[in-house]
Amino acid sequence: MIIIDYLFLYSMTTIWLLLAMNILLTYFGYLHSSEVRAQKFNILTDMKGFPEISILIPAHNEEKVIENTVRAMLSLDYPTDKYKIYVINDGSKDRTGEIVKSYQEKFGEDRLKLINVPKEEGGRGKSNALNYGLRQSNGEYIVVYDADNTPNRMALRYLSHEIHTHSSYGAVIGKFRTRNKRRNILTRFINIETLSFQWMAQAGRWRLFRLCSIPGTNFIVRRKILEDLGGWDVKAVAEDTELSFRIYQMGHEISFMPLAETYEQEPENLHVWFKQRTRWVNGNIYVLTKYMKSIRTVGSARVLFDLYYYFSVYFLFLSSIIVSDVIFFLGIFTDYHIGITGQFVTVWLLTYLVFSLQISIALSIEKGESTFENIALIFIMYFSYCQLWLFVSFYGFYQNLKDNILKRKTRWYKTERF
Numbered sequence: 001m002i003i004i005d006y007l008f009l010y011s012m013t014t015i016w017l018l019l020a021m022n023i024l025l026t027y028f029g030y031l032h033s034s035e036v037r038a039q040k041f042n043i044l045t046d047m048k049g050f051p052e053i054s055i056l057i058p059a060h061n062e063e064k065v066i067e068n069t070v071r072a073m074l075s076l077d078y079p080t081d082k083y084k085i086y087v088i089n090d091g092s093k094d095r096t097g098e099i100v101k102s103y104q105e106k107f108g109e110d111r112l113k114l115i116n117v118p119k120e121e122g123g124r125g126k127s128n129a130l131n132y133g134l135r136q137s138n139g140e141y142i143v144v145y146d147a148d149n150t151p152n153r154m155a156l157r158y159l160s161h162e163i164h165t166h167s168s169y170g171a172v173i174g175k176f177r178t179r180n181k182r183r184n185i186l187t188r189f190i191n192i193e194t195l196s197f198q199w200m201a202q203a204g205r206w207r208l209f210r211l212c213s214i215p216g217t218n219f220i221v222r223r224k225i226l227e228d229l230g231g232w233d234v235k236a237v238a239e240d241t242e243l244s245f246r247i248y249q250m251g252h253e254i255s256f257m258p259l260a261e262t263y264e265q266e267p268e269n270l271h272v273w274f275k276q277r278t279r280w281v282n283g284n285i286y287v288l289t290k291y292m293k294s295i296r297t298v299g300s301a302r303v304l305f306d307l308y309y310y311f312s313v314y315f316l317f318l319s320s321i322i323v324s325d326v327i328f329f330l331g332i333f334t335d336y337h338i339g340i341t342g343q344f345v346t347v348w349l350l351t352y353l354v355f356s357l358q359i360s361i362a363l364s365i366e367k368g369e370s371t372f373e374n375i376a377l378i379f380i381m382y383f384s385y386c387q388l389w390l391f392v393s394f395y396g397f398y399q400n401l402k403d404n405i406l407k408r409k410t411r412w413y414k415t416e417r418f
Contacts, residue, residue: 025204170252238283281396
């Protein structure tokens, strides 16, 4: 066999192993969904006390969305004397602070407080803003929402109930939905991606391995844990993933409560989507390399598994797709072919069908999402939206390398709102 044959075998083996893992995660995500829906507790009456909660909302130039977010937070079905909202205004140059201040004057500082980060301490990114807000708050539990989020009225009860009744939980995450999913074909793709990811990579991992990764929004965490950890890592662009690893290392679990839902605004054009996803890739590579350097002293099976999970996504799977695409185009445009015999067209078709099937199953868990339109879009995604991730990953690697070489400080990379 020549080198192209070995590369082909590597590509096919890796892709199918990752497909098998995602099928397994989807199945266990379905089981978790069924178990949660079968629970008999009444969230309105079964709360054994209401712990005090501080909601932190980091905001940087969010005038387009902050008003709806504040209204949603003030409407949460939770005793008003047991939760307080902190909007952390970090260097906004628009009307963000003005809008929040008007609501603060109307509802009082006991319910809503505007925190203006001093100029000398601001502009260093979401992690820094959250740390500043943490120092200003005093709740037993900390809940984080992005500035474009509108959670359902019961979300805080679900998050609070889960963490307050399970001492082993260091954090509990909820589910996020796409508010503007019908805007265009891009937001429809994003909606399918986010829902399938949550049922595969979150619910499935939780049900199978007792593992979850904190997203950037809609989660609750114990204040004591944050204080013991020294808050968020200000060097981390993906501060949520990084925090998850440190919570694992402390021996705590991170649970997934899908009934705690929030709606968020997703990018409506490719330029904004590309910048946002590149930031995610860059941030996750930072986390991966940070913990890979000390892998011998990690001391946590959860950390080791998630290190493998992120490594498989950003290194193994990415390289396999690249090799597969290169061999595919070589076979079309040149006389350079692999020397291994076999029904490889059939194998490729099966790969494509399995990929489409597992996402279709994930959508079937969501009420109202397993539509003909969405199923049709899934079959298009592989050739369009999914291929864009190759360019995102390449550029994310480039940005990470550039940040390391230039030793650039973390700053706000805010997603443009619409």
